[in-house]
Amino acid sequence: MIFGDNTRSLHLMGVGGAGMSGLAHLLKGLGYEVSGCDVARTNYVSNLEKLGIKVLSGHCASHIDIFKPDLLIYSSAIAWNNIELDYARKAGVCVARRGDILSALFNQLKGIGVAGAHGKTTTSSMIATVLDAAGLDPTVAIGGEVSDIGGNARLGQGAYMVSELDESDGSFELFACHIPVITNIDWDHVNFYPTFQSVQDAFIRFLSNRKSDGKIVICGEDIGCQAVSKLFSPFCVTYGWGKRWDWGAIDVKHRPGGGVLFTAVKEGNEMGSVKLRVSGEHNVLNALAACAVGDLLNIDFGTIQKALYNFKGTKRRLQCLGASNDIYIYDDYGHHPREIRATLDAMRNIFPSRRLIVIFQPHRYTRTKAMYRKFAEALMNADIVYILPVYPADEKLEECISSDLITNCLINDYAHEYCLTVAEEEVVSKVVEDLLPGDVLLTLGAGDVDVFGSQILNVIISNFNKQETASM
Structure with a gap:
């Protein structure tokens, strides 16, 4: 109790x-x-x-x-x-x-806490899947629906707990981890952290609160992580590209249609190939974090390989909603410029020759104000961009802050050929009008933008069925 x-x-x-x-x-x-x-x-x-x-x-x-x-x-x-x-x-x-x-429950167990601005949900889900495959029956608390456990939480009977930790309000500092995992350190939640340095300081306090025997699994590629890891270097297990980290990935091959294959390297020694059903270079890094945690828990690499291959992903993370008339509809939770870049890069690897259409819903006025230029830069990798009004979350309306900041920057500063701000009540009809066979549509954002993807899918299925009936 x-x-x-x-x-x-x-x-x-x-x-x-x-x-x-x-x-x-x-x-x-x-x-x-x-x-x-x-x-x-x-x-x-x-x-x-x-x-x-x-x-x-x-x-x-x-x-x-x-x-x-x-x-x-x-x-x-x-x-x-x-x-x-x-x-x-x-x-x-x-x-x-x-x-x-949550920290009171977590701190009673051997807690594996995943923190970072991006990738927490998928990384913690992969780690939970690895521990489950090893028979460790962990308790799990994750900020997204995980196909492999049938939800976002599960009460296990084992000694371990895997949890996604939220830095947005500073509460992650309450968790005393057995193994802390940091995917990256970035300036986000600008309503809580006034500067990037304030974010780094919070992560330093978080790591200082770990249990005395706790190793730290941390991404060596991330600039923010590099600065923090220097303070804890004797305790760090690093991961990234190549052979210069404790765990690395080489021979990365993206598979058209989805998925990625790479060779995992531990301390310079090739361990074997890892095949993922999920896509994107960011998921290679997430998988390396899971490899590192599994290894610290003495889980054999064969079990880790099998678990990662069987990992089906999480809802709203590069999730395929469906397809009709050779039009694919995807949805992703990405709401930070760095996440958007990673997601669009992954979509280009899945569908290298298709036109990519994005419906983006900015999340929070504070974030939009601070990062609208970076949003515009990240969205340049899409062929067509529809930008919805800002989703306020718990923030009050700021009339001087709108989606037009991003749209105008895309058009005027980056010369994007097809970008417009569109009202929520118009987006379904407008997008359906522009979609062609062979297109890929991605809804993007942390608000309720995913509902539009489902609505558009239903419309194109209905239209396709009508065309098929008429041609009989």
């Missing part, structure tokens, strides 16, 4: 999100009475209800009277003055952040 004997009923605010829903899943499995609420009804909510967790819509003080929780847990998206949270405090209910509770 992670709480005292008097704590039995738990209420989670913002339970429809990836992180909070995973925590609710684990707490339910541990035997607690769990309830929740959220303004949005997501797939995560439906999955929780199947577990018998009651979830109410919106945020309201009456929820506290209905559920009478011993403890209220809230996500970082919940404002401190939220009416429900404020009522709970005044009623004497104990309140805690998601990170407080």
Whole structure:
């Protein structure tokens, strides 16, 4: 148990999100009475209800009277003055952040925590898959739906816990890892970190909090990681391209149609080939991190190879939604310029000769303001770009900050031939009008842009079926 004997009923605010829903899943499995609420009804909510967790819509003080929780847990998206949270405090209910509770569970186990601005979800998913294949039965908490475990969380019976750690609000500093994994260190979440140095300082504190016997698995290629790793070099296991790192990749071959093959190298010695079903050079690096962790846990390389080959990927990470009339529809969560570059490069490797059309939804006004030029530069690798209005998340409207910053930069500074800002209610009809057989469409962003990919797919399937019927 992670709480005292008097704590039995738990209420989670913002339970429809990836992180909070995973925590609710684990707490339910541990035997607690769990309830929740959220303004949005997501797939995560439906999955929780199947577990018998009651979830109410919106945020309201009456929820506290209905559920009478011993403890209220809230996500970082919940404002401190939220009416429900404020009522709970005044009623004497104990309140805690998601990170407080997840770290309490994590720190009781041998925690493998994956941190970094990009690649956390896939890397932690690969590591969990490797440990599972080795029979270690880890507890898992990941910020995305993982095909291999059938969701975003699972309560295991083993000694290890694999968790994606969120640096966006600083809560990752609460986790004392047995093995910390850092995929990269980049300036993101500009609403919380004013400078790149403040991000690096946070990662230094995070690594300083690891358990005394903890090795650090860290990407040697990343500039931000390089600066931090110098402070912990005796404890670091590095990974990257070639043979100069503890774990490296050589002979990388991208497969048209999807997937990548490479030879894994440990301390200069070739270990064997690794075949991935997922695509992109970024996933080669993610797989190397999983190799390094597996090796630290004395998992034989053959088991690691097999696990990585069987890894099916995670939802909203280069996910193929479907195809019709020789038009492929993909979706990806990328919402930072670096992620967008990696995703578009991967799409070009999968479909080297096809026209690539992107629907991009910027995420947060603060990020758009700080990075609009870098967004424009990253999107240059697409043939056609449709840019939706900014998805605000929990930020207030800033009228002077809009998607036009990116669009105008693409057109005026980078001379992109086909880029326009389009309203959400118009994007489906506009894109369907422009799509041709042989095209690839990618929806891109951390908001709700994925729904448009599904809608477009349904329209082109319907149109194709009508054409087939008419030709009979």
